[in-house]
Amino acid sequence: MRLSAFSTPGRFWRGNLHTHSNLSDGALPPEEVCRRYRAEGYDFMALTDHFVGCFGYPVADTVPFRAEGFTTLIGAELHSGPMSNGELWHILAVGLPPDFAPGNAPDFRVQPGMETGPEIAARAVAAGAFVAIAHPQWSGLTLADARSLTAAHAVEVYNHGCAMGCDRPDGFSIADLLLTEGRDLSLIATDDAHFSEPDHFGGWVMVKATENTPEALLAALKSGQFYSSQGPELRDVVVEGNRVIVESSAVVSVIVQGAGTGAKAVHGQSMTRAEVPLERLGASPWLRVTVIDAAGRRAWSNPVRR
Numbered sequence: 308m309r310l311s312a313f314s315t316p317g318r319f320w321r322g323n324l325h326t327h328s329n330l331s332d333g334a335l336p337p338e339e340v341c342r343r344y345r346a347e348g349y350d351f352m353a354l355t356d357h358f359v360g361c362f363g364y365p366v367a368d369t370v371p372f373r374a375e376g377f378t379t380l381i382g383a384e385l386h387s388g389p390m391s392n393g394e395l396w397h398i399l400a401v402g403l404p405p406d407f408a409p410g411n412a413p414d415f416r417v418q419p420g421m422e423t424g425p426e427i428a429a430r431a432v433a434a435g436a437f438v439a440i441a442h443p444q445w446s447g448l449t450l451a452d453a454r455s456l457t458a459a460h461a462v463e464v465y466n467h468g469c470a471m472g473c474d475r476p477d478g479f480s481i482a483d484l485l486l487t488e489g490r491d492l493s494l495i496a497t498d499d500a501h502f503s504e505p506d507h508f509g510g511w512v513m514v515k516a517t518e519n520t521p522e523a524l525l526a527a528l529k530s531g532q533f534y535s536s537q538g539p540e541l542r543d544v545v546v547e548g549n550r551v552i553v554e555s556s557a558v559v560s561v562i563v564q565g566a567g568t569g570a571k572a573v574h575g576q577s578m579t580r581a582e583v584p585l586e587r588l589g590a591s592p593w594l595r596v597t598v599i600d601a602a603g604r605r606a607w608s609n610p611v612r613r
């Protein structure tokens with residue numbers, strides 16, 4: 308069984324799905340944010356400003372900044388309803404219509420009777436968006452919170468801004484628990500760049516599609532045809548009998564993870580192909596792959612169900 312990102316036709320397009328501009332609390336105007344991502348070799352990006360009233364509920368129009376070899380997805384970071392810690396949800400929505408209706412979030416404080424996080428996430432999905440639970444560790448999200456966001460397609464498992472700004476980048480802990488409960492989820496790495504600190508060009512998705520258009524990218528995101536990276540390339544992942552065969556750019560570790568304590572690593576030098584035996588993963592209903600290069604940078608596959 309080959310992961311769909313490596314069996315579907317097309318090529319990989321590199322993109323950042325989580326970015327802010329000075330339409331909300333980012334440091335740079337939208338045009339300059341798009342220019343920098345394009346200059347850094349990205350094929351696409353989504354500007355996802357904070358969708359709250361004090362910023363005018365922005366859904367940034369990045370269409371003017373599309374160019375040859377570079378496209379944009381329309382999106383926003385949605386905030387509504389309290390998480391169990393009493394703070395507002397942060398929900399990433401990419402592929403929103405420009406006229407997505409505001410709720411009742413004048414700022415980042417909870418309002419009586421406001422739309423819940425699960426409600427605004429479901430509304431975004433109904434409007435056509437790819438939706439992810441943003442930065443679970445930074446948010447202080449509980450498993451019960453994450454469980455309640457049933458509309459989400461994905462969990463943000465690495466957030467570069469949260470890594471650099473507060474050393475809380477992780478979403479794998481929550482994602483792995485949800486996968487074990489049977490949730491069908493994909494995993495995204497993002498920047499969450501504000502350009503107010505070194506929070507950019509550190510985590511991205513590689514999306515497999517036949518063309519670099521918003522429609523094709525969005526469809527591929529929703530169907531999980533992508534992997535995430537900080538640098539290494541994943542070239543193939545095949546589950547075959549009681550082993551996983553991984554092809555990648557040169558790495559020093561290839562790790563397969565599954566439910567509970569299930570995990571197995573293979574270490575080496577400049578490895579571009581590794582076979583990871585699955586004995587340690589027992590009957591885990593799902594598997595995923597991490598590769599780590601000599602500089603410590605990682606790439607992560609989406610999970611696959613066995």
Ligand SMILES: [Zn+2]
Pocket residue numbers: 384397441442
């Ligand atoms: Zn956020």
Ligand SMILES: [Zn+2]
Pocket residue numbers: 325326327384499
């Ligand atoms: Zn953000």
